[in-house]
Amino acid sequence: MSAQVQNSFRALADPTRRDILMLLSRQEMTIGEIAAEFPITRAAVKKHLNMLEEGQLISVHPSGRERINRLQPQGLKNVTEWMSYFDQFWDDKLSALQDVFNNQ
Amino acid sequence: MSAQVQNSFRALADPTRRDILMLLSRQEMTIGEIAAEFPITRAAVKKHLNMLEEGQLISVHPSGRERINRLQPQGLKNVTEWMSYFDQFWDDKLSALQDVFNNQ
DNA sequence: TACATATGATACCGTTTGGTTTCATATATT
DNA sequence: AATATATGAAACCAAACGGTATCATATGTA
Numbered sequence: 663m664s665a666q667v668q669n670s671f672r673a674l675a676d677p678t679r680r681d682i683l684m685l686l687s688r689q690e691m692t693i694g695e696i697a698a699e700f701p702i703t704r705a706a707v708k709k710h711l712n713m714l715e716e717g718q719l720i721s722v723h724p725s726g727r728e729r730i731n732r733l734q735p736q737g738l739k740n741v742t743e744w745m746s747y748f749d750q751f752w753d754d755k756l757s758a759l760q761d762v763f764n765n766q
Numbered sequence: 767m768s769a770q771v772q773n774s775f776r777a778l779a780d781p782t783r784r785d786i787l788m789l790l791s792r793q794e795m796t797i798g799e800i801a802a803e804f805p806i807t808r809a810a811v812k813k814h815l816n817m818l819e820e821g822q823l824i825s826v827h828p829s830g831r832e833r834i835n836r837l838q839p840q841g842l843k844n845v846t847e848w849m850s851y852f853d854q855f856w857d858d859k860l861s862a863l864q865d866v867f868n869n870q
Numbered sequence: 871t872a873c874a875t876a877t878g879a880t881a882c883c884g885t886t887t888g889g890t891t892t893c894a895t896a897t898a899t900t
Numbered sequence: 901a902a903t904a905t906a907t908g909a910a911a912c913c914a915a916a917c918g919g920t921a922t923c924a925t926a927t928g929t930a
Binding site: 676678702703705706709710713726727728 | 887888889890891892896897898
Binding site for chain 1: 772775776778779781784787788791837839842845846848849851852855
């Protein structure tokens, strides 16, 4: 349960993986199609996709010899729910908001 | 600008750092006080605090020989804003929501 | 002034991460 | 059946990460 939250946060911590999610937001894609958009090898992309899947940020759907990678909302949900705890510090502690302007 | 987003995501990717944020949500604390709550050395906590500061998740305020660590909302804001792009896939693509139930 | 305390910084270590190359396997296509 | 294509997996490497121990420094306190 909490391990899923960790996997989601970890998956989002890499800029390439976040870019992959942006790509997949427009259309579902195969590994080869995704790899063509980045200056890294298909093997490296595959590792990123594995982490994204572990973080529940994508789902993978076999179709013949291809594997379709599709955006999945659960991972973002895990992160959003963890962060929602801090919403109160936006509302309650106005001093926190002031810090945005005061500190540096 | 985008480097700040990366620093915020990276800072949140470690469970100890997220626990530190939970602690700081209740009260601002010195490094020593935070370190007393974890089974790791003060030096390790200091490294975590450095990353949290780089990610704009905390602000540090010197007070005599102590340094007060305080929650700062900007880091969470960075992450929330990046993720807000995906809100439309909650609303528009209902198929994405179905995946939560269908896949696995 | 001398000593205690709170923190900072550096060197070091094992593990994880992001990447490559290479080889294997499964599915289309001719 | 033979070949091409799409993917998986493993071995390997340099860099980053999470941690420790140690030493230095700045601020209170007796």
